[in-house]
Amino acid sequence: MKSAKDKGKPMSFMEFAEKYATEEACREKMFEARWPEGFVCPKCGEKKCCFITSRNAYQCNRCKHRTTPKVGALMEDSPLPYKTWLWAIYLVATDKRGISGKSLQRQLHVTYKTAWYSGNSKLYENAHHYFDYIKLGKYIKELGGLNSSTTNQRFYRIENERMIDMTYKFYKQ
Ligand SMILES: [Zn+2]
DSSP, X not given: OOOGGGTTOOOOHHHHHHXXXXXXXXXXHHXXXXXXXXXXXXXXXXXXXXXXXXXXXXXXXXXXOEEOTTOOGGGTTOOOOHHHHHHHHHHHHHOTTOOOHHHHHHHHXXXXXXXXXXXXXXXXXXXXXXXXXXXXXXXXXXXXXXXXXXXXXXXXXXXXXXXXXXXXXXXXX
């Protein structure tokens, strides 16, 4: 048991590495982070889902929509393992000096495009050095998700360290 004093303290790297050694543990953690109140289908609002191993995605029990906790709509087929995602988030969030994108790539063996899916409205410092795509903004039901023209969420492509707003690409025609 953790004492109240430890609450909110970042985990040490050893603790983190032990706890999230497997793909499954990382997936569960990201599931909790994405849906802290439990799963909610982004299409129909259903609360029950099951994990489809062959698709590496969660499937809504009602409408069969598949989704993953790691990515925004555009990146749902991202081949990055959950472990890579979670470890990238941990490394970016805990390194006070700000680790370089190259160092992150070395540690995680990431060579393909990476995206940061965040419910936060603010960026971690230097996050645009580590990712090719970044999504920001808490989901607010009344405003809708990325495919709604009233959304507060934003989706950026990073090019030469500049954030280019791509949100309009998601709007329903
Ligand atoms: Zn559904």
